[in-house]
Amino acid sequence: MIEILTAFLMLSGGIFCFIASVGILRLPDTIIRMHAATKAGALGGGLMFLSLAAFYMDLSTTLRAFAAIFFLLLTAPVAAHLIGRAAYCSRVNLSERTWIDELAETCQWCQRESTCELNENAPDFQTTQKSPK
Amino acid sequence: MIGAESHIITMAAEITLVLLTLAVFFTFIRLVIGPDPADRIVALDLVSILIVSYLAALSIYTGQKSFLDVAIAYALIAFLGTVALARFRERLAAQNRDENNREEE
Numbered sequence: 001m002i003e004i005l006t007a008f009l010m011l012s013g014g015i016f017c018f019i020a021s022v023g024i025l026r027l028p029d030t031i032i033r034m035h036a037a038t039k040a041g042a043l044g045g046g047l048m049f050l051s052l053a054a055f056y057m058d059l060s061t062t063l064r065a066f067a068a069i070f071f072l073l074l075t076a077p078v079a080a081h082l083i084g085r086a087a088y089c090s091r092v093n094l095s096e097r098t099w100i101d102e103l104a105e106t107c108q109w110c111q112r113e114s115t116c117e118l119n120e121n122a123p124d125f126q127t128t129q130k131s132p133k
Numbered sequence: 134m135i136g137a138e139s140h141i142i143t144m145a146a147e148i149t150l151v152l153l154t155l156a157v158f159f160t161f162i163r164l165v166i167g168p169d170p171a172d173r174i175v176a177l178d179l180v181s182i183l184i185v186s187y188l189a190a191l192s193i194y195t196g197q198k199s200f201l202d203v204a205i206a207y208a209l210i211a212f213l214g215t216v217a218l219a220r221f222r223e224r225l226a227a228q229n230r231d232e233n234n235r236e237e238e
Contacts, residue, residue, distance in 0.1 A: 007145035010190060014149035017186050021156035024163050024179055030171045033163070037179040045182050048149075048189040052201060055142070055193050061201060068205045072182075075212040079178055082219035087171035090226035 006055045013047030016040050028095040030087045034080055042076040045069075146194040153187045170225075174218045181211030 023036025046069045053065035088103060157180060164176040185204045192200035 014152040021159040086223040
């Protein structure tokens with residue numbers, strides 16, 4: 001029984017990692033690719049560590065596996081936030097199907113110096129966003 | 134086969150290792166062709182997560198518990214590398230913009 005659980009968790013982890021890599025190859029722009037890399041990648045890694053915990057079934061390995069899962073879930077959003085900020089700051093080309101860009105109106109990213117300044121007079125993004133194509 | 138005594142687990146580990154190898158290959162394609170450096174940073178981040186998963190699968194396949202410690206240490210270092218590269222990219226963008234502003238003035 002526990003063998004089937006281990007095999008199932010390991011296979012689903014591998015499939016999620018594979019989906020993440022297909023996403024990073026096929027999706028249209030940097031920000032969307034980041035979505036595939038961080039979400040599916042972290043889920044795949046977490047499932048793999050869960051299967052490791054199910055395979056060894058002893059306390060120290062399980063604790064280390066859960067520590068690794070906790071660490072993955074802690075660092076993936078931080079890394080994604082930093083990469084997304086860097087990508088937006090360096091003005092990567094967004095996909096042409098993008099129709100909401102909330103930061104463009106409310107936040108003057110890196111306009112001068114290298115700090116983010118909130119523009120107090122910016123109109124509310126809800127009133128200025130374009131309609132979907 | 135040392136560690137995985139069960140046939141099911143061996144089969145699953147082999148399939149998973151093949152899938153992860155393909156995944157690293159696809160991510161490397163993006164690492165090579167990625168138009169912006171930010172794309173390459175994203176691809177490198179995914180490669181590190183994939184290698185951590187690979188180490189976990191390898192630990193099941195060979196029955197060596199110590200691969201888990203390697204995976205944890207590698208995840209730590211990979212996170213630091215990703216943060217450093219992202220900061221570098223952001224500073225590079227700010228520098229370019231400052232130079233452009235100076236030229237316009």
